Amino acid sequence: FEFTLMVVGESGLGKSTLINSLFLSDLYSNEYPGPSLRIKKTVKVETTKVLIKENGVTLRLTIDDTPGFGDAVDNSNCWQAVINHIEKKFEDYLNAESMVTRSKLADNRVHCCLYFIAPTGHGLKPLDVEFMKNLHDKVNIIPLIAKADTMTPEECLRFKKQIMKEIHEHKIQLYEFPECEDEEENRLNRKLKSRVPFAVVGSNTVLEIGGRRVRGRQYPWGVAEVENIDHCDFTVLRNMLVRTHMQDLKDVTNNVHYENYRSKKLSS
Amino acid sequence: FEFTLMVVGESGLGKSTLINSLFLSDLYSNEYPGPSLRIKKTVKVETTKVLIKENGVTLRLTIDDTPGFGDAVDNSNCWQAVINHIEKKFEDYLNAESMVTRSKLADNRVHCCLYFIAPTGHGLKPLDVEFMKNLHDKVNIIPLIAKADTMTPEECLRFKKQIMKEIHEHKIQLYEFPECEDEEENRLNRKLKSRVPFAVVGSNTVLEIGGRRVRGRQYPWGVAEVENIDHCDFTVLRNMLVRTHMQDLKDVTNNVHYENYRSKKLSS
Numbered sequence A, B: 001f002e003f004t005l006m007v008v009g010e011s012g013l014g015k016s017t018l019i020n021s022l023f024l025s026d027l028y029s030n031e032y033p034g035p036s037l038r039i040k041k042t043v044k045v046e047t048t049k050v051l052i053k054e055n056g057v058t059l060r061l062t063i064d065d066t067p068g069f070g071d072a073v074d075n076s077n078c079w080q081a082v083i084n085h086i087e088k089k090f091e092d093y094l095n096a097e098s099m100v101t102r103s104k105l106a107d108n109r110v111h112c113c114l115y116f117i118a119p120t121g122h123g124l125k126p127l128d129v130e131f132m133k134n135l136h137d138k139v140n141i142i143p144l145i146a147k148a149d150t151m152t153p154e155e156c157l158r159f160k161k162q163i164m165k166e167i168h169e170h171k172i173q174l175y176e177f178p179e180c181e182d183e184e185e186n187r188l189n190r191k192l193k194s195r196v197p198f199a200v201v202g203s204n205t206v207l208e209i210g211g212r213r214v215r216g217r218q219y220p221w222g223v224a225e226v227e228n229i230d231h232c233d234f235t236v237l238r239n240m241l242v243r244t245h246m247q248d249l250k251d252v253t254n255n256v257h258y259e260n261y262r263s264k265k266l267s268s
């Protein structure tokens, strides 16, 4: 099973920690540090691959990240590198598709983009709006509230409401969880949707708390637990991304975003 | 007693909450919201005044804040408004000083600038460096790590080290705590200096914890206490700013920053 995930957001939002936590791998490590430690003069998309084995299933995961995104004094057009990357992958696929012998098409198209929103408590930044307006018709965007342990539950709820209000005002189209025939699944999906944008916490450390091993962040005033649903939406994101919606993310990429690209390309 | 404090940093770093906490006032409220809720098309410095009574002393506090600083997609030169404001205050003072009758000179010069650094965990952002390099020779800069409850004690220590390393590399001059004749005071000052940049937490809510009334932030995993020295450096900042170093901040402004401005102005 193949999947390509893009990770976008300014430095220091916990992106590499979250990716490591999501896939229980040290994809980001001293050998291949997080994007914030690979910043160049201009924003460029970089790719790394990792093999993940989970429940007997092998996942060939490709992670595209964006060192330098949003980190300069002037961030005008810093999303252009992301647009170019996504369209290049569509172009590669289109070329491969139009070959006579097209067995085993490698699919490196970006199936999902996790966009990290800084936990300011106020609302979206102009850069967040620009990015999502420019990319929502090219890739499945799943917005995340980064470092959610920065916010109290009340602040988080208010912040989520404000973000969704602004997303609707700017007519930004996020990835939509599909309706299912199964009523039980639909009920679960609705609970999922009500938590968007997912407020995530990640951690590279496993702590020992009262006999249990817990992935979390140890503060003098307590432990923020990554996998505790009362502390953050990490498990919600992980379930939908890795377990329930991975195939749908690929389908929407192929049937909607790629088709959009293809029809524009072939008609121009 | 008069004092002018400038507050600079991007939106959502807890600046208004911190100012309210420092002076136990709702300087920022629904009537006069924090700078992040007053953002205009361009960065402009705005001023508000409040009368603070503490220990029988009346403090006429002026707060200059900077709505829009660092919040746009392109933040080139967003520090220019701050430079203009500080120099305008120097100019006003110079003009008043040069009058024949100069009784009771109003002193609206900026005595201290609290610069809020985002708790990314990595280091200074390019904007932080630009701001401090442009302003360190014009005003007393005290850098703060904002929302320090975002970081574990180990992360905070590492972050402080990294920030100070970068500040030295960029030859940025921060406000320096003076040497005293009193050996005990010197010992205390050295402890203060070792905590720079101060990692602060602020809160507008007072909670009831085990019978005590505590200013803090209530998370599901515990309470981050603003006035607990093991949780953050808030009390350290408050003591030095409001109790021990307020006069020295005014003296350095007058004897160093203003004199710099004056000699440049009179020689040009």
Ligand SMILES: Nc1nc2c(ncn2[C@@H]2O[C@H](COP(=O)(O)OP(=O)(O)O)[C@@H](O)[C@H]2O)c(=O)[nH]1
Pocket (backbone or CB within 6 Å): A010, A011, A012, A013, A014, A015, A016, A017, A018, A034, A035, A036, A146, A147, A148, A149, A150, A200, A201, A202, A203, A217, B120, B121, B122, B150, B151, B155
């Ligand atoms: N408060 C908080 N800090 C985090 C979280 N995840 C990572 N961090 C810390 O934030 C800093 C930057 O994390 P990193 O994963 O490198 O962020 P990146 O620059 O976006 O890749 C590190 O000190 C992490 O330990 C989180 O969920 N909450």
Ligand SMILES: Nc1nc2c(ncn2[C@@H]2O[C@H](COP(=O)(O)OP(=O)(O)O)[C@@H](O)[C@H]2O)c(=O)[nH]1
Pocket (backbone or CB within 6 Å): A120, A121, A122, A150, A151, A155, B010, B011, B012, B013, B014, B015, B016, B017, B018, B034, B035, B036, B146, B147, B148, B149, B150, B200, B201, B202, B203, B217
């Ligand atoms: N984690 C954390 N959040 C804070 C802190 N101070 C304020 N906040 C929250 O951060 C958000 C923005 O605070 P505000 O004071 O308006 O920030 P400003 O935009 O810099 O003036 C609000 O939801 C505050 O409750 C703090 O010390 N730590």
